Amino acid sequence: MFASLEVLIGLVLVYLLLALIVTALTEWTSSALRYRSTNLRKAVRQMLDGVSGRTTNVDRFYHHPRIIALSEGTKAPSYIPSRTFAEVVKDLSTDGDAMPILGGPPASVDDIEDRFLDTMNRASGWYKRKAVIISALWAGVVVIVGNADTVAMAQRLWISPSVRAAVVAQAERRVAMGRPREIVEANYANQADPVPAESDESAEDQDEANNLTAEDRAVLDSLLGWNVDYKRINDALCERLQAARDTSCTEQGDDAQCNATLAQIAADDRCEVLHGALVATGVYPGDAMSASVMAPLAVGHLFGWILSIAAVSLGAPFWFDTLSRFVNLRGAGPAEKPKNKGDLKATNDERPA
C-alpha cells in the first residue's frame, strides 16, 4: 500500500517538475516570439481594418503617441487599457476622417470601450489556445528528449526503495515550497490584472516555486534519461568485445589480436570491467545508434511517453495540488501553504481593519 502510494508520489513529482520546465519553455517561446503583442495587434487590426488584410487604420492607431507610450522601445505593447483604446480611436476619428470600427460607427467612448473588451475576450481565447498548443509541443519535446516514460519510471520506483525514499523526501520539500504559478495568460480584457509586458516575462520574475532546485534535478536524473536504453544497446558491443578478449587472450590465442582487443576495451567507455566481465555502461552508444536500433526503443516507450505528455500538459499547479494531497495522505507532509502570493495578498486584503 505504502509502496504504491510512494510510486504515485514519485510519478506526480516528476510530472510537476516536468510541467514546471514546460511552463518556463512556453513562457520563453511566447516572449521570444512576442505572441501576446502579436495577438493583440491581430485583434486590434480586426477591429479597425476588418479581415481584408488592410492595415491602414491599425498602423495609424499604433503610431498614436498614447500607444507608443505603452510600448517598450520598438516593441509593440502586449496590453492596452480599454479606456486608452477607446480614447485613441475617438481621437483619430476627430481628425476629419472617422475611424471605422467593427460593428458599425461608434457612438461614444464607452461604446468603443465595450466593443474593445468584447474583442479582447475573444483575443484572450485565441492566445490561450495557442499557449496550450505550444505547451503540448514542449511537453512532447521534454518528455521524449528526457525519455520520461511513465511505465519505466513506475518500474524504477517500484523496484528501488532507496530511489522511492529519496523521491518522497523531495516531494515533501517540494510541497513545502508552495504552489507554482500557472502559465501567464493574455487576459487582455481584465484591467485589474493586466498582462505583463513581454520583457517582464523573464525568469527573474519567476517565483521560487517555479524554479528547479538541485534536489529536483537529482530526482529527474534518477528517474529519467536514456541510460537504461543505452546500456541495452551497449550490451551487444560488450558481449562481442568480451568474446574477442576471451578467445584471443589465451595461451593459444593471437597476441596481436589480444592487444588490439584490449586497446579497444581500454579506449571504449561504453563497457567497463566488473568482476572480470565486461558490462555495458549508460554512455551514449555512438555509432551503434541507428534507426533500426532506435525504432524498437521508441515503440517500446510510446505508451509511457503518451501518458507522460498528457500528464505534463495538465500543468504544474494541477500536479502540485495532487502531490500535496498524496503527501498529506501518506501522513508525512506539512500543512498546505497558501496557494500563491496572490492568494496570500487576497487573504490579507479581506481582513477587517
Place this chain on the structure above:
Amino acid sequence: MRRIVCTAILVLVAATNLSAAEVLLKNSWLSKFKNRVTMDLTYRLDKAHKKPNAIGEKSEDGDMHLAGRSTQVGLPFVVEIVNAALPALAGVLQSVKDLTGQADTISIAGAWRLWFEHPASTAQHQGSPVGVPASTNPSHVFEIHPVTRWGTDNLDESFVPVPGFTAHDAATAFGRYEKMIVTVTKGASFTSFEAKTIGYNYTEFTIVLTSVAKKVDDGYMALARVAGLDGTMLVNSPRRMVFAEGTKPAALIATAKAGAKFRTLAIPRLNLERLMEKAKNGESIDVQGAYEMIVVGLTKQ
C-alpha cells in the same frame, strides 16, 4: 566551516580508499608466475626519484622508486630497489639516472608483487595500453619489488636488513594481512582480483619453519609460522615465504630445517597460488588472508 569542509574531504578520501579496486591478470600469466618468485622484463624507465628514500620508520625505507613501462607486465607499475643507498648500488643508481626518460630499454628482474596499496579507481586490465606515468607513483597494484637484477648488475647484496630502518609492527601488519579479503573471479582468459586498499609494506618478524623450503625455478618457497620479534605467536597457520634465487636469505633458507627460527624483514604480496586454487570459473569467491611474504632480510636466531 573550515572544519566541515576538512571533515567532508576526509570522509571522501576515506571512502575512496576503502572502496574495492580491481585488477585483471591473464590466466596464462598467472599459470606461469603464481609459483615463481620473480619475473624478467624489458623495462623502459620514464620517471625516477632523484635519490633513494630516507631511512627511518615505515615508508622511510631506503627504497629507490621508479616508474616505467613493460609489455611483459602490461599494467601500470612501479619498480623499487631496496637498500638503494648501499655503496654497492652506486653504479645501478647512475644507470637509473642515465636511463630516466630515455627511449632505451633495459633488461631487469625482480620479485613480482601484486598488492592493493595504490590502486586505480577503475579496473586495470593486464595487456591494455599503458601510458607514460605522470609521476614515480602512478595508480598501480603491480610492482617489481625488490629488484634482483638491473641490466647486468646483480642486486643480491641489497637483500639484507635495512640498517636503521624500523618496519611496521608485526602484530599490526599481520593482523591486517590476515583480515584482507580478496575477491577472485576466474574467467576464460583473465582472472579478476578485487580488494580494498591495504598498505603495511615492510614488516619485521620471526618465522618458524614448518617444513624445509621448496626449490622453485627462481628461488625458494617455505612455509612458516609467524611470531613477533618478542616471540609472541601471531599466525599459527603456516604462511608462504618466498626467497629470490642468489640472495643471502635464499642461501640461508635452502639449508634450514623444519623448526628453524629466523628474524625476517619482508614485504607482502598476494598469494596467487592460493587464490587460483580457490577460484572457480565465472564465480566471485572471497578469499581471506591470501598473502605471502617476499623476504628481503633474514637472520638466523
